[in-house]
Amino acid sequence: MDRILKGLSRFQKRVYPKHRDLFQKLALGQRPEALFITCADSRIDPCMLTQTKPGELFICRIIGNVVPPYPDAIGGVSATIEYAVGVLGVPDVIVCGHTDCGVMKGVMNPEVLEPLTSVSAWLNYARPARDAVLPPEQSSADLELLLRLTERNVIQQLENLRTHPAVAARLEQRDLGLHGWLYDLGEGNVTAYEPGREAFVPLETPQPKLRAGRR
């Protein structure tokens, strides 16, 4: 806890004064560019990953980046989605899974999760993804299968997202982008789901504009 408190003190003394204008502007309202739904895993920093500043991402952290289909489990996740999509009007939603996800490992080996009743119940929403990559009662520690499951889970949660009324309404108006990402923690790479190819492919990033006269 000491390190956290020292960090807070450093933020207030050094970081905040440098960005005072930004924080004072943000105190009046927000207009985030995307709802970013990702695992609660401590190794993911959505703002560092996307190089965004406070006010630019509306973030929903939840183990396994699981989105229950509407109207199941009405609670924090569904309320966050409704507020971000229906009230703040974010133009895009990103569901971001990640490599070495402990939760996905648990989904592959449900017997490990049995004592954790809340986690087990929550991860039932990853069950369709598991059944798509593994025979029903089989456990596995295969890393390739873990990656397939993690990808499949992102696709499943995108499907669940579409069942939420605020999302469905915006999709109907062709006014909302849905994106499935997979973040490789060790390599810093991100792949994105491309429905046309039914595959995760390296994310194309906008190329910097070449300045005239430069080679």
Ligand SMILES: [Zn+2]
């Ligand atoms: Zn995770």
